[in-house]
Amino acid sequence: MVTAREVTLQELLGGSYQYTVPLYQRTYSWGRPQWQRLWEDVVDVADHRRDNPSATHFIGSLVLAGFRDNGPGGVQRWLVVDGQQRLTTLTLLLAAVRDHRAEHEGPMHADRVNEKYLVNKWEDGDLRYKVLPTQADRGAYRGRIEHAPDAAEGSRISEAHQFFLTKLLGLSHPPADGEEEPLTLAEVESAVVAGLSIVSVTTGENDNAHRIFESLNNTGLKLTQGDLLRNYLFMQLPTRADEVYTTLWLPLQNLLSNEELETLFWLDLVQQDPKVRQTEIYAGQQRRMRDLQDESQVRAEVERFLALGRLYDVMLRPEKERDDAVRFRLARLRAWRTTTTFPITLHLMERRSLGDIDSDELARALLYLESYLVRRLVFGRYSDGLNTTLLAATADIQGQDDPADALHRFLSSGRKHFASDDQVRQAVMTAPFYTTGRAAHRKLILRWIEESYGSKEPVDLDSATIEHVMPQTLTEEWERALADQLEAHQDLREVHTELLHTLGNLTLTGYNSELSNGPFAVKRAELAKSGIRMNQEISAEPVWGPAQIRARAERLADRIVGIWPGPSAEAASGVAHTAWQTLSDAVAAIPAGSWTSYGELARLIGSHPVPVGTYLARTALPHAHRVLQAGGTVSPSFRWPDAHRTDDPHDVLAAEGVRFSEDGRADGGQRLLAEQLAELIDVDIDLTDPRSLAAPGNDPALRDRWVDRLHDHNDPESARAMIEVQRGWVERGGRAEFADNAAGGCFLVVPRTSARAIWPVIMYPTYGVEVVFYHLAKWPPFTDEALLDEFRGRLNLIPGLEFGPESLRRRPSITPQTLRPAAAQEAFLDALGWFLHTVQEDDRSA
Known part of the structure; x- marks a missing residue:
């Protein structure tokens, strides 16, 4: 039976009681903000009690579970299920009152406060203390109760005691003119023991304290998944908790931080269930250990966790x-x-x-x-x-x-x-390595390539940065130098764009960034001084242009395939042949009035847009003009297979029925997705779940990159409209997560605790907002077509927007220009707000 009553510390501590904090509880973690708040409560109630001696102030609750061996005599022992931080702090405050009064008013106060509120006078060992913290804190706590300060030095317990001593010392200062007389120590003590009100919730011996603990955690007194698991384990060890804690749990706790411990418990679960989420650690581990029969089996589990923890420690x-x-x-x-x-x-x-x-x-x-x-x-x-x-x-x-x-x-x-080796070589020659993946990973690869040279005098590369040899911004001197190296039919800007970010043009340097745009002769002299072998090779070149970049790319590709083994030859060969055949079939199957993108073709065959573009440029395929850039524009490098053909692919597509906006972008509603291309050619391909494509995060650097690219690709008014929509989504309770990939989209995510992540749109900085109808149709609650269609209808309230029923099988786009008017932003946010509310209501009813 659970009972609740309002008590004071005088009642709680005034008899032969002991309140034991379980071993599974957190160590003492309150700090200055909590101490200050408690002190202000004490001062406030002490002031009120000058006028009304019965005044009290409620400071929280305490949940207690009785020990089974409590009898009619002796010390009554209680397990502190919740409230240990507050209870421990209150006794430290009383210890400070005791020490201060004993020093300034006489030693009789030490014995009186001790015997009434801090110790059980006639008991020995642990039973002597009315409050017994978790084992990790007991030494420090005993030190303060028994006047042995060295035992507590540097601990939170010591800091709390000293904090209150300092506050009490401040009461001894004489008041300034016009100020009230300061509180006396007797008034402070009275306020603490009789003026602070606590609701004591107690359970009977048949009540499950662990269930109560879980229930409290579900009502806002949040503990981590690791805290809950520790609680569960030690609740199953009624007679062996001390031994297991000392020999197994404490070494594990000393080895790993709380966050690392929680990750360890998740890693243990995913060995068997790859789909388990980190928010499900406690529930998953509890299910796994439900059939443990006795304490020895529970001990074996903790022992196994310690063994795994030691391995994880080495990994970290x-x-x-x-x-x-x-x-x-x-x-x-x-x-x-x-x-x-x-x-x-x-x-x-x-x-x-x-x-x-x-x-x-x-x-x-x-x-x-x-x-x-x-x-x-x-x-x-x-x-x-x-x-x-x-x-x-x-x-x-x-x-x-x-x-x-x-x-x-x-x-x-x-x-x-x-x-494969061939794919690596092709990517090194053509792919924009500098914009691929995370900057830290790109630097690591260049660093590891440099380390593969095995220099006798290793160079400190920690402060080095990635440098473009041919600069990102061409000076007139660079333009003249490059022009001298081009064939008659080559365009300087196209060659610069094509090779700028490729691996062959990148290196690591530590020299001043002011030299980045300097002529190659100046760079060459600096690179020659470098201890980095890659730079010494570059400095050996008399000039730097397309031929040198491609030749270096070939050498780097050879080094990469030599350092890092590729897939099995049989698998790589079969996959590559099948992939290009699949791509050729898909391009040929694109009907008039439709288009697809290099990215969708890359998704279809498990490749990247750059090699797809390279393959299409070198291979004469029917309907290749129906493959556009992600934003629905014709690639500047597109060429007809027939060199004599001069008609504009934009005009050809328009004649075939593709609709274009005023700024020349193809209608997103007519774009074929990878899934639809697969259906057209009747192939069964397990396309990657788009939820894993996002790789989203809340890294501020990713958001800054998104904003920068937004301004680079849009006029100021359109960029501002996109930012306002993103901000409005967050203000309504949504979350904005930014992808760390080449597209760099912003995912407007609905926050959820247990269900899979879901988002209605992706905001791309380069071409606008993609509405993911196609994927939503597979994600509850929008598997209900009526709900999905209602979302379409709400989006169509945006002025100038009209998504037809066929859009529900596609991923149509909203251009940034459409969102310029305030009315458009308001209508869009209304639709997004409805989406957010719909998902949250469905989660609540699940």
């Missing part, structure tokens, strides 16, 4: 690894700074700890993993489905005798974007 801090090769690979993966690799890495580390594989096999598996990351980025497909793939890999290789080979086979098969 590779310098602790003893084997040189494994340490090198772990350090590389740690430098990549992504948690995506954690599940598979922990699984492989555990396999070695169990004796299934040795360190050489582990290092080889980690090399395949590193190679997979590097080759994907070089190929331009870094974020697409990466998390899903690596989580699936963990499940796939479990139980296989040679996990390194099993991992290699898994990553090489299907549409996992493990770039």
Whole structure:
């Protein structure tokens, strides 16, 4: 039976009681803001009690569970289920009152406060203390109660006690003219023990304290998933909690931070269920351990967590690894700074700890993993489905005798974007490496390439930055130098755009950025002084232009394929042949009046828009003019296969029925998605879930990049309209997440705790807002076509917008220009607000 009553500290601490904070609870964590608030409450109620001695002030609740062995005599023991931070702080305040009064008013106060509120006079050991904090805090707490300050030095407990001593000392200052007399120590003590009101909630011996603990956590007194799991484990250890805590849990807690512990519990779960989310750690672990029969089995689980924690600690801090090769690979993966690799890495580390594989096999598996990351980025497909793939890999290789080979086979098969040697070479020659993936990853790859030269005197590359040899902004001197190296039919601007961001034109330097646009002769002299081998090679060139960039790209490609092994030859060959045939069939199948983009074709075959564009430019395919840039514009580099053909592809498309806006963009409603292209050619392709394509995050740098690109590609009024819509979505309770990929879209995400992420639109800085009807039709609650159609109708209230019923099978776009008028922004935000409310209502009713 649960009962609640209002009490004071005088009632709570005035008898033979002990309030024990369970081992599973958090350590004492209150700080200055909480101490200050409590002190202000004490001063306030003490002031009121001068006029009304019975005045009280409510400061919160305390949830207690009785011990089963409580009898009619002796110390009555209670487990503190909730409220330990407040209760511990109040007793530290009383200890400060005791110490201050004893020093300034006489030693009799020390014994009186001690015996009434802090200790059980006739008890020994732990039972002596009326409040017994969690084990990690007990030494510091005893130090303050027993006047042994050295035992508490530097702890939060010590800081809290000192904070209140300082406040009490301040009461001794004489008042200024016109001020009231300061509070006396007796008034402060009375306010603490009789003026602060607490609701004490107590449970009977048949009540489940753990259930109450969970219930409290669900009503706003939030604890982490790790806190809840710790609580659950130690609630299952009624007789062995102390031993398990001291020998197993405390070493684990000392090894990993709270955040790292929580991640460890998630990593343990995803070994068996790749779909489990980090918000589901507690529920998932509780389900997994539901059938544990006795305390020995619970202890074994904690022991297993400690073993996993030690492996995870080495993953996070590779310098602790003893084997040189494994340490090198772990350090590389740690430098990549992504948690995506954690599940598979922990699984492989555990396999070695169990004796299934040795360190050489582990290092080889980690090399395949590193190679997979590097080759994907070089190929331009870094974020697409990466998390899903690596989580699936963990499940796939479990139980296989040679996990390194099993991992290699898994990553090489299907549409996992493990770039072959040929794909790497093509991407190094043509892909804009400088705008691919994260800047930190691009620098790492260049750094690792440099390290592969094996210089006898290693150079400190930490402060180096990526530098364009041929600069991003061409000076007249650079234009003249490049013009001298071009063929008659080549356009300088096109060549500059084509080669600028490719790997062959990039290096690492530490010299002043003011030289970035300087002539090659000046750069060459600086590069010659560099200890970086890549720069010494560049400085050996007499001039720098297309030929040198391409030649260097070939050398770098050779080095990349030599450092990082590719997919199995059989898998790579089969996938490449099938992919280009699929692309050719899809382009030929695009009907008149429709168009697709290089990006959709890339999604269809598991490639990147750049090699797709290169393939189309070199291969005469029917209907290739129906492939446009993502924004619905004809690529500047488009050429008819027939060199004598001069008609404008824009006019041809318009004659075929494609509608264009005033600024020359094809109607997004007529664009064919990868899924629709697959249907046209009757192929069954498991396209990556668009939720994994986002790789969104809240990194301020990504938002800044989105805003910068928005202003680069739009007039000021249109850019401002896009920003206002994004801001309005956030003000209504939505979340804006920015993708770390080439497209760099802003996803307007509905915040959810347990269900999958969902968003109605993606705001691209280059061409506008994409409404994801096609995907929404697969995501509840919009699997209800009536709801989806209502969203379409609400969007059509935007002036100048008219999405037809066929749009529900597509991803139509709204141009930034459409959103310029305030009325358009208001109508759009009304539709988005309805979407947000609809999803939240569906979540509540689920």
